[in-house]
Amino acid sequence: MSAIVHCWWSTWEWLARPVRYRAVRALHVAAETKDRDRLRSLLTPNVSVVVDSGRGDPSGVRVVHGISDAAVMLELGFARKHGIQVTERSVNNQAGLIISRAGAPIASVAVDFTGRLVSVVWVRLDPVEQRHWNSVYA
Template sequence: MSFTVNSDARPIRAGLALLWDRFWDWLARPMHYSAVHEFRVASESGDPVSLAALLDPAVAVVVDAGEESDSSIRVVGGVGDAVALLVHGMAPRPGLVIEERSVNGQAGLMLNHGDEASAAITIDFTGHLISAVWIRLRAQRLRHWNHV
């Protein structure tokens, strides 16, 4: 008995893999977007207790000033310091608009002053808690961010 391999099997497998990836993204995306929404609301409200409840005890906030040198990157660790930085940076002020957007293909935030993007924020999770907040400054480097 001879067995022939169907040459159409590879495109079907690739199509099924792509379908699964899109389904998983569709399933997980609402959870991340709602967690990012909670994070935005807690940060903007200035309520340190609400914000701290969302953070992993070992949370890290990484701020990249967007300059060429490595010294433009700062890391703040721990809930207390992270809360202080986030509440200060996201406090309501004239001209500041914080939008929930996809940033680099994941749930994130864009901070805008007028029509200028001033920061992009992405958030990593460990379980249901926020383990890392990545903040990228410098509008000129944010010109090419993508909508999803």
């Protein structure tokens, strides 16, 4: 029975992957353009945004919960700024974003889903330990 479940889960992940990449793009565009209604429609009611400073200690981690606080944080984080580029890439083998300044990464963003809605946004600032865009080490 376990092999059947694993096979089904692998198939589901393969089928859902393009949907998740489109959802991350929609999240990015809604936050960047400050389309708050669209942004809120993409989030679960108990969504969390976790921001890790990259320092490696617990004091460098901040978490906000709920649609209102998450929407504000995402709008601030993805606001268009001169010299900042946001690129859609795989992070931890899932749909994500890389935020760069002058070609150097300053943050990586991974997104978790519950069904089709965003449940957790993981932001890692100063991803100096990042070796590959599809592997981020905490």
